Amino acid sequence: MAHITGSTPSTSGTTGGEIVRWFDRRGLTLLLAGTPYARSTSERATPVLIGWFLLLMLVALPMATTLAWWAALGMALAIVVVTWLASNVVRRRSLLGPIQKIGWLESAAFVLGPPLMITLATSTDEFAGEEIDPLSFKVLTAVIVALLQVVALLVILGLERLGIVTLSRWLSRSLGRSLSQTGSTLATSLPVSLGVVFFFFLNPGVWGSIGTLTITPFLAVISVLLLLAALFIARQQHLGLAELVHFETAEELREALSDTPLADLSDGPDESALEVPASCPLTRRQRFYVRQIAMLSQLMVGLIIAAAVFLLFLVIGYLAVDPATAQVWTRSAPNVLLRYEGAGHTYLISSAHLQVAGFLACFVAFNFTLASATDARLRHTAKEAAFQVIRQACAVRLVLLRQRA
8 A cells, every 4th residue: 555644734834724715716615524624504605695694784775765875874884783793792703803604693683684774774654655554564574574584594505505605606716717728629619610500690580589589488498508508418427536536646646635735745744644545535415516516617618608609699790780680580670779870880789689699609508518528629628627626625635534534
């Protein structure tokens, strides 16, 4: 058995905060479960809940009350500050320290703060003319807002427990990485995709069907295309999870630990020897989450290509499709969103234009998923970055679990 030796994070100068931040930045916080740095669902959901509460109290509600905006904002700010200070006093933290966990007190403030704001900052005259008396309507409004806050609290905690909030953070960060890594993919697949759909954009039948849909059936069509793309990727996905989390040699483990908070693990004394070969243990929920990241990493590239196609057709339509043409193709007067007249031509962007461009962009994304299933180079481009960060996270998790044992 080979060995890699190293010190614990504390002796190597790595703090728990650095490890947690490293996982958070990559949207892989769920992989810390079982390690000394695991956080509860309420701790992970705290930033989202605080953001929702501040947005509602300091932005939405002050504009919806009958008080002057500065008075309403002052009242909302007072409720927020009292909640903050009370939380720190009860938790015996520094008085001005950040809220780190949502407990019973914070949950009560989250639910009752907005109704209290409505009760104190809204006059009963605001509800005059309703079928019930103004005071009862005011109380009913406060109760409904409280119930909506309960729903929001449960939904955010549920999504965090399932890893959806963490996954959204990973998607937002991976978007920038994907944009910088898919240049060659765009150069290869975009001309082919445009050759397939370009003449559809100038087809009156497409404008007469897709361009005239109302919002509900249009979103249903888009959702079907994206769902089929995701299902196709899931069926074609060859993640090789067993090989991804397995480290056969000490060199493989060292390489995976590079660019992580434990990169200098092998420089310390022999305090926590790790045996290799070894595999990082993952729970069923963690395995499911890792597979979703691998699948979405491939879908992300398709969505970037779709965005490029959408912008291209937006420009082409603006330059080439005038109001008369749009009216003939859609058999109705266009719903104008942007219009400019000059150089003997009327430039136009209509709702039908957006819908046709959006439909063709999603069709291109779906077409890309089909192509990537048979093109090894496209698969490699789509998966490489996600696989690398997953393997790094598994290496760190393996080390932390071994040191805890």
